[in-house]
Amino acid sequence: MIRDEDIIIVETPELSAAERLYLPQIIGGMQTTFRHLFKKNITVQYPEQKRELRVENYRGVHRLNRDEQGRVACVACFMCQTACPAHCIHIVGEESPWPDREKYPKQFDIDELRCIYCGMCEEACPVDAIELTPEYNLVSRSRQEMIFDKEKLLEVHDRTVDVKPRKNPRITGYPGTGNRSNEQPPGDDH
Amino acid sequence: MADYEPVLLRNVGVDGSRTLDVYRARGGYKAAEKVVKDMTADDVIDEVKRAGLRGRGGAGFPAGVKWGFLPKGRKRTLLCVNADESEPPTFCNRVLMEHDPHQVIEGIIIAGYATRAQIAYVYMRVEFHEQFHIMQNAIDEAYAAGLLGKNILGSGYDLEVYVHRGAGAYVCGEETGLIESIEGKRGYPRIKPPFPAVEGLFRMPTVVNNVETLANLPHIIERGADWFLGIGTPSSAGPKLFCVCGPVNRPGCYEAPMTITCEELIMGDAFGRGMTDNLPVKAVFPGGTSMGVITGDELQMKMDFDDPRNFGMLGLGTAAAVVVNNKTDIRAVLRNVARFYALESCGQCTQCREGTNWMYRIASRIEHGAGRIEDLDLIEEVAGRMGMMPGLSICGLPDGATFPIQGIVRKFRGELEEHIANQEPGKAEAVLSVLN
Amino acid sequence: MAKITIDHRVIECSDGIPVLQAALDAGWDIPHYCYHPGLTVVASCRLCLMEMQLPHPKTGEMGWVPKLLPSCQTPVRDGMVVRFDSDLVRDNQKSCMEYFLIDHPLDCPVCDQAGECHLQDYSYKFGSAASRMADQKHTNPKKDIGPKTLLYSDRCVLCTRCVRFTEEVSGTHELCSVNRGSRQEIDVFPGMPLDNPIQGNVVDVCPVGSLLDKDFLFKQRVWFLDGTPSICPGCSAGCAIRVDQNEDVVYRLKPRFNPGVNDWWMCDEGRFGYKYVHDAKRIAAPVLRRGADATTPDWEAIPEIVSYRFAQHVAKHGDDKIAVVLSPMMACEEAWLLVKFIRGVAPSATIATGFVPTSGEAQHFPVGCKPDEAKFTILPEKCPNRRGVELITERAGGNTCDFDAFVKQAVGGAYSGAWIVGGYPDEWVPKDLTKATKHLKLLVMQDMFENTLTEAAAIVLPACAWVERDGSFMNHTGKIQPFERAVRVPQGARRDGQYLFEIAGHGGLYSGERVREMMAEEMSEFSEVGDAPPKPVHQH
C-alpha cells in the first residue's frame, strides 16, 4: 500500500521555444558523440587481458565446499533447491556413511545454464556448503557439460579454496548457521 | 511451650513402643474399638470435620472434607496411606512409623471405617527398609489380635491393610502419582478432575491420607474434637510434628501446637537448641524445601498453615525446617534444591520436565563460577513459568520447585550477584562457548 | 449442541467434546502436541492452555478461573466462555515453545519432518525468535526401533501419542517411555521392535520429526510434495488416504480422516503397497495381435478397432457368446462404461464379476478386541471395489455370473469372445482360465502386468494404477467414496476411464464426476457421491 505522503507528482517541464525546435538538443547530442569518437577506449581485451573484479560479492560459478575432513559439507537439506527461483538445482539425498552426519547428497547437480546467479542458494544453505565463487569464466562445448555434478562442484571448491566469497553481513549469524551460532540474530533493525 | 504434653509422640522413647502390648497398655486401640463398635461412619466424619483436622502431608486440605467428597452410593472405597515421605528434610512419618506403628494402624482403622474402605494400601517409600519391617510386623500383630482383617473386634467391619513399597520416586508422594504407582504404572500424577475421591485407585473412589494425619485420628476420637481444637489456632488446630535439622544443636522431630515460630523451633530448648557453634542463621527452609525459603531475618514466622504465605512461601508443607548457617555458599543450596526437582520431575508436563532441568543446569553453572547476571533473571523467570498455581502443570511438584528457587534468587540476590561479580572473569563465556 | 464463546465468537459444537476440539473445528489454530482425537487425553504438553469461565463450586456462578486450564481436557459446557487470545495464554505458549526446544537438536535441514513439523510451525507462530538456553544440550540417541521405523529421540517432545497409539489403537504395546523427567525417552523393549500391521501410524501421529518412516527417509522434502485425496485400494475397507507425489512419482501415502471408515489410521500394507505403481514391467501401450505379429496402434484408433472387432465377432458368433469380467480393482465408473459398451454391441453378453483376491482373516485392532469394538480393521479382501462391480453387474441385468462360474463356463467353451479386466498388483490368473483361452477367438485383456492371458489376447489394453485414475470405490459397507487422480499415467498409456469413455461412444475428456452424473440417472446410489471428502477434523 502506497501512502499518500510518499507520492511525488512530477509535472512535465515547460519547453522553451528553442527546445521545442529540438535542433539545439540534437546538435548538442551530436557534439557529445563526436567528442567521444576521439576519447580513449575503456575496453578490456578479455581473453588476453583480465581485469581485477571490482565487486567483491560477484556471483559466479557455484562451488560445493568440503568440511575439515575433505568430505562434502552439504547435508542434503534441499534448502537451496527450495530457494532456487530458476529450479536449476537437483539433489538426491541419502543416509550418510559417516557417523557424525545424518544425511548427505548422493547426487548434487546444478544446471549452470539455467542458473540466474541470484545467490539464493548460498543464502539458504544452513551449513555454508554451497557458495558462489567470483569465478566468471564459465564456458563449455555442450549443454551437458554445463550441468555441474557433485564432483565438478567440489573441484571448483578445490580450485577456489582460498577465495572466501563475501556475503551480505546482515544475513550471517542466524542461529544454526554452523560456526556462528552464538551471534545474536538480526531483529532490532527491522 | 515446655509444658506441652506430646500426644503423637507420647510413646516415643518408651521401651517396646512398637509392640501391640505396650501400645495397648498405654491406651491404644480404644479409639478404634469405640469407632467400630459405637459410631457410624458419618459420626466419625462429622467428628473429624468438626475438629478441623487438616492434612499433614503438605497441602493442608481438611481430611473430613476430603472424605465427604466420596460419592454417596459407592460400592467400594479404597484407602491409601501416603508413607512416601520423600521431601527433604522431612522425617516425621518415619518417626511415627518407627516408634509407634500401631498408632498409625489405629488411624488407618478409623479412617477406613469412616470411609467404609475395605482395603488400605500403605504406600511406603523403598528407602524405609527398617520402617517397612516394623510396620509390617505391627500389621501382622494387629491381624493376629483381630484388629485387622475380617470382622474387626467383632464389629463386622472388614479391613485389609497391605504395605506397598515404592521404588524411589518423589512424585509418588503426590496422591494421584501414588495411585498410579500402586496400579503398577509409572508414577505419573493424574489430571484432575476426576479427583481420586470420585475415581482413584483402580477407578474406585479412593481416599489418600498422610501417615501423620491418620495418627491424629485416634486422639480426636478419644479426646474429642474440642480437645483438638483447643490446641493451636482454629485454622491450624491440633498437635503437629515439626522437624528441624541442619547445623543445629539438636536436630530432630518435635511435637508442638502450631503456634510456635520458626525461631523457637530452631532456638528453643525443647527443640533445636540453637545453631551449632552459634553461627547466625542465613536461611531456613521451614516447610520442606518445596515450600520456599525464609532468611535469618524472618524467623518470627509462625509455623501454622497461614503465616508462611506472608513470607513468600507456598505453605506450611511438612513443617520440616532445614537451617542454613552463614558459612554456607547459597549457590550450593540453590544447586542442591534445583537438582532435587530436576531429578524428581516425572516428565509429564513440559514446563516442569524441561524447566526444572534448565534451572538445574543454570544453578550448577552458577555454582561452578560460570554464572551470568542475566542467569538470575532467567532462572527466576523459568521458575515462575511452571506449577499448578498458574495452571501450567498437572501436579504440584513444579510449584514446589518454583518457591525455593524463586525464594533463593529473590531473597539472596545480592549474595548471588556478588559471587558472580567475583568469579573468574570470562569464565561464563568460556564455559558456554565450550558447551556449544 | 452446546454453544460456547471463544474470543468473543460464539460457536456451536457437540456436547462433551474437548474445548480444544471445538476450537480446532471452528478454525482456530490452537497449538497442541499430546492431544489427538483418536487417543486418550493426557494433557501433558500444556500448550493448549486457555483461560476459561467455569461455574464457581459454591455459588454456581460463571467466573474466570484464575489459572489456565488445559483445553484438551476440559469438556465444553453450554454457555462456556473461553479466552484464547490473551496475554496469559500467549505467554505460556511462548515459554512452552522455548522449553520444547531446550534439548532439541534444531536439525531441521536434515529432518524429514521439516515442513510439516508442528515444532517448526508453532515455534514460528507462537514461539520466540531466540532461545535463551545457553547450556549444553542433552542429546538422546537415535534408535532403530523397528523394521520400518526410526526413532530420533532427541527430537522428541514426549507427547506420548505414539505410546498411546500402540496401547490404545494397535493394542500391541511395543512402545513405552523409559526413564523420567528430562531424561525420559520413547523406546521399545529390545528384541520386540515396533512391528505391527498398523505401526506406520505412529509416524503420522508424531507431531515432530521423532518417528520417521524408513521407506520415506531422506527421499523428498515434504514441501515438494502435492497431496491428492484418494482411497486406498489395498483392501475393501476403503480407507481414505492422501497420495503425496512430486513430478509424477508417488513418495508416500498418508491416511486422511474418514469417520466411521478408517478414522485417522491406515495399515502398513496399504501404506507401503503402492510400489507397483512405478514398476518398470508395467504394460504401458496397447497391443494389437493378428496371428503372430503384434502392433501398437494409436490410441485414437483404439475405440474404432475395439468396436469393430466386437461387432464383427457378434455378427459371426452371435451376441451370447461374449463375456465381460469386471475386475474389483476397477472404479465403479469404469465398470459401468464397460458394461454400457458391451451391452451396446452384444445385449445378451454375460457380465461376470472378477477375481477377488483374499488373504488371511480380518485383523481387528486393538489386537484381541471384538470385531464390533475394533478401532481399525484390515479386511481379508484385497481389492477395493468388489461391492461396486457387483452392484453394477446386478443392475446391468441379463446374463450375469460370478467369477468361478465364468471360469467354469469359459473352460467349457461357452464363450468365444471375452473382455477380461485385471489390474491386480500381483499375479492373479487362475490356471483354468489360461486353459480357456483356446476357446476365445477374441480376447481383450486389460491389465497392468504381463501374464498368460495378455500373451493370448488379441487386444491388450494397459490398465492403470488407481493413483493415475479417478473414479469411486464402494467399500465393504457399501459406502461409495470418490478418489482423484494423483499422478499422470506412464508415457504411452492412457487412463482406463478415458479409453473406456471413448469406446463407450462418448466424446471429450473422461472425468469420474461426469460419469457419475450419467450413472446417477439409472443408479440412485451414485447421485450424491461427488461430495468433497470430509473436512479433516484434526490436522495432525
Next chain:
Amino acid sequence: MLDILKDQFWFSAILTVILAVVILGVVAYCIYFERKISAWMQDRVGPNRVGPLGLFQPLADGGKFLLKEDIIPANVDKPLFVLAPFIAFGVAMIGFAVLPWGGVVDLDGDGVVDVTAQVADPGIGLLYLLGIGSLGIYGVVLGGWANNNKYAFFAAIRSTAQMLSYEIPMGLAIFVVVITVGNLRLEEIVLAQIGEGNVWHVVLHPFAFVILLITLFAETNRTPFDLAEAEQELVGGYHTEYSALKFGMFFLGEYAHMITGSGFITVLFLGGWHLPGVPGLQPGDVSIWAMLFKMIVLGAKIVGFLFLFMWVRWTLPRFRFDQLMRLSWKGLLPISMILAAYATTLVYLGKATNIPWALGGNAAILLIVLIYNGLLRTEITGRQANLPEVTIPAEARS
C-alpha cells in the same frame, strides 16, 4: 581497347561493373564502419578480431550470411518472401545508374568529349531516382507481408505510412532545386551549381537541404526513423522471420540505399563532384584523370554523408510513431510547401539564383517557424484538447 571505351555503351557497361564491385565493397565496409563508429562513440573498440583492425570482419559476416541455414518458415507467402529482399537490395543498387560520377570525359585527350562518366544519363534522371527510391519501400512492405507475422506486418504498415508521409516533403524539397535549375538531368543540376554566379544549392536553399536530409533518413529507414524495425515493440520488424542470405540482402539494401541517398543529396545540393576553386574539378577538366579525381571527390562527399548517417544513428533515439507523423505532417510539410512556393516565386521574378533573395526568404521562413513554435503554438488543439485534464492538488506541487 580505348576505342571500345569511347563508345558510351561499353563505357557504361564497364563503369557498371566497376561501380557494382566498388559499391558492394563499400556497402560491406559500411557495416564495418557502422560498428566501428558506434564503438568509438561509446568508447569501445569495435570489431578487431578478424584480420588487422578487424578489417576482414565484413568478409566473415558475408561468409556467415552465405553459410547460415536459410530458413523459410511454414505458412509464409513463399514467392514474396523470397522476392522481397531482392527487391530491397536490387532497387537500392540500380539507383546508382543515374548518378553523375565524373562529368564528361575526353578519353584520348583529343579535346572531343567522348563519354559521360555515368551509367545512364536520362533526361528525367531525377524522376528516375525518385521513382526508384520509392520502390525501395516495396521490399519492406512485401517482406513484412510475406512474413505472415503480425510484428512484421505492423512494420510493413508503419513503413508504408512513413514513406507516404515523408515523400511529400522530400518531393517538395527536390522541387525547389528542380524549379531553380529548370532541368531534370542530374548532370545539368550539378553544372547549374558551378560557374560564374552559381553557388551550391545548399547555400541558396539551406532549408530545402535540411528537409531533404531529414526525409532521407526516413526514406532509408535509418535511426531516428527506423520504426519499421523497432526491436522493442516489433521484435525484428519486417525482417523478423528472415535469416541468412535474405536477411543479409535487407541489410546490404539498407546501406546501398544510404549510399544512393547520399549521392543524391550531394548532387542536388552539394555540387556533386565539384569543389569550388579546385583545379580538375571544373566542368572544363575532362581528362581521364580529372574524371577519376571527380569520382573520388563525389565518393568522399558520399562517405561524409554516410558518416553523418551513422553519427546521427548513434546519437539520437528513435522517434515514437506519432512523433514521426507529427514531424512530417505538421512540421516538414508546411515548411516545404512554403519553400516550394517561394522558390517558384523567385523563378518567376527571375531571381532564381540570387543569393540575397534566396537567403532572405529562408531567413524569413525560419523566423516564421520560430515565432510559431515559440509564441503562437501554446494552445493544445484538435483531439488532444479533448483529453481529460490531470489536476494536481496544490499541496502536491513541490
Next chain:
Amino acid sequence: MAWQTINRNEPVFDADAPPVLSEAVREKIRSFFPRYDTKRAALLPALHVVQDTLGHVSWKAMAEIAEVLDIHPSDVFDTMSFYTHFWNHPKGEKTITACRSITCELLGGREVLDAIKKHLGIDEHETTPDGKYSLVTEECLAGCDHSPCMLINEKLHKRVRAADVPALLAAADNDKIDIPRSTLFDAPQESQRAGSGSADGKTDDQVGTNVAE
C-alpha cells in the same frame, strides 16, 4: 552422538535360555495378585521380589515378569525405568545409597560421598570390580536428623563422617538390621542371591533405570 543408532530389533537376551525366574519366585509374585484389582498392580512388588532374588532385573527377567503379569514386556520396562530403585544391569552384593539431600550436604554429605568413592575407587552408579559394592546416591533418605547418612542395603548408617567410611565399609555385617524382618517382599527361601554377574550372562547397554546426574 545423536547419529549413532541403537538397534532395538535384535533381542538382548537369548529367548531359548532357561528362565531366570524360578517357579517359587513366580508363585511369590502371584501371591500378590489377590491384594490388587489388576494383575499389573503387582508389578512393583514383583520387581522388588525379582531384584531381591537376582540382584537386578535383567531384560529376560522383565520379559518373564511380563509373562507372569500378563502384560507386555515394554510395559514392565516402562514402569521399571521410572523408578530409580531398580537395576537392569548387575549390581554389587551391597548397595551403598549415599544421601545427598540438602541437610546431608550442609553437614558434610559431599565429603562422605567423596570418601566412599575414593575408598571403593568407583563413581556413582558403578560397581566395584569384585562385585561387592555398588554406589548410588539418593536425594533424601528421610534421615535428616542423623545427617549425613547412608544406606548399605537395608541398614541406615547415621551421622557418618568421612573418616569413618573405610571402617564402615570394611565391617562385615554393615547391612544387617536388628529388626525382625518381614518376608513380604523377600526372595523365596530356596533361591540364593545372584550377586554380581547377570543371570543371562549378558551385560546390556545402559538404558539405565537410574537417573544419572
